[in-house]
Amino acid sequence: MRLDIQQVSKRYAKNTYGLKDFSITIENGILGLLGPNGAGKSTLLKMLATVSKPTEGIILLNKNNIEKDPNYMRKQLGFLPQDFGVYPNLNAIEFLEYMAAMKGIGGKTLRRRINDLLEGLNLTHVAKRPIGTYSGGMKQRVGIAQALLNDPKIIIFDEPTVGLDPEERLRFRNLISDLANHCIVILSSHIVSDIDTVADEVAIMKSGRLITQGNQKSIVELVKDKVFEITLERDQLNDFKMSHIVVSTMRKEGNLVTRFIADSPIETATVQEANLEDAYLYLIKTN
Numbered sequence: 001m002r003l004d005i006q007q008v009s010k011r012y013a014k015n016t017y018g019l020k021d022f023s024i025t026i027e028n029g030i031l032g033l034l035g036p037n038g039a040g041k042s043t044l045l046k047m048l049a050t051v052s053k054p055t056e057g058i059i060l061l062n063k064n065n066i067e068k069d070p071n072y073m074r075k076q077l078g079f080l081p082q083d084f085g086v087y088p089n090l091n092a093i094e095f096l097e098y099m100a101a102m103k104g105i106g107g108k109t110l111r112r113r114i115n116d117l118l119e120g121l122n123l124t125h126v127a128k129r130p131i132g133t134y135s136g137g138m139k140q141r142v143g144i145a146q147a148l149l150n151d152p153k154i155i156i157f158d159e160p161t162v163g164l165d166p167e168e169r170l171r172f173r174n175l176i177s178d179l180a181n182h183c184i185v186i187l188s189s190h191i192v193s194d195i196d197t198v199a200d201e202v203a204i205m206k207s208g209r210l211i212t213q214g215n216q217k218s219i220v221e222l223v224k225d226k227v228f229e230i231t232l233e234r235d236q237l238n239d240f241k242m243s244h245i246v247v248s249t250m251r252k253e254g255n256l257v258t259r260f261i262a263d264s265p266i267e268t269a270t271v272q273e274a275n276l277e278d279a280y281l282y283l284i285k286t287n
């Protein structure tokens with residue numbers, strides 16, 4: 001599978017762009033799409049899912065233009081929109097049967113497929129209860145199940161871990177890793193820790209633009225030797241924040257152990273091993 005996004009823009013109104021001149025090539029594996037709220041993640045993913053059209057540029061799936069031939073994408077697509085809604089009166093089995101009918105999926109294997117998905121997403125024990133009685137995490141897992149009904153080759157999940165507790169996040173991660181062998185999986189999030197353990201590739205975006213793309217190692221490399229720790233007194237922190245990118249602070253014996261990013265070393269600060277969170281913050285603050 002190969003997805004080429006070529007100079008795509010989405011203009012919502014005069015001078016209001018959700019996405020601007022965005023280009024990226026995505027191949028099999030897991031792509032983590034990271035960016036703060038308003039970065040344009042949902043705008044991009046909706047266009048990939050053919051529920052919205054670019055105002056400029058083209059999107060090719062295996063060289064097929066998906067605007068001209070949306071069914072080529074739709075047949076192979078599993079999509080979990082950010083604002084996914086479920087029907088509260090249906091139970092999970094009824095809902096998934098309904099979604100399957102909408103997608104034109106049927107046949108003898110459907111019921112088996114639904115059972116497998118419910119099992120894999122740990123929903124079997126609530127499968128006959130109305131979805132309206134589910135927790136947020138359970139509803140989200142029903143959303144994930146409907147996206148996987150057609151055994152998709154391109155899977156797009158927009159902020160899938162919102163509402164999931166830590167254990168559910170872990171299960172989700174394992175599920176995604178299993179799926180990604182021969183397909184494209186795109187996951188969006190504004191939380192680095194949702195992406196960094198699963199994604200092969202990471203794309204970081206802000207204000208409708210792609211800031212950088214690469215494997216995690218190459219992105220972390222951007223802040224190598226730029227991450228430090230320093231112990232500050234409490235009343236020093238605000239001043240320090242004015243001139244440095246502070247990643248985190250931790251209280252210790254009345255002081256604040258402060259992790260920050262700087263282009264050159266500072267006396268009394270010690271160099272730390274950089275991680276994706278550091279790189280993300282650095283890129284977002286300096287772009």
Ligand SMILES: Nc1ncnc2c1ncn2[C@@H]1O[C@H](COP(=O)(O)OP(=O)(O)O)[C@@H](O)[C@H]1O
Nearest residue numbers: 012017018035036037038039040041042043044
């Ligand atoms: N339907 C719309 N009409 C006008 N502006 C929109 C619309 N949808 C999104 N936007 C704007 O486009 C930008 C990107 O939004 P979005 O794609 O939802 O970002 P993200 O998913 O990364 O939070 C934001 O500034 C948002 O306000």
Ligand SMILES: [Mg+2]
Nearest residue numbers: 041042043082
């Ligand atoms: Mg969004």
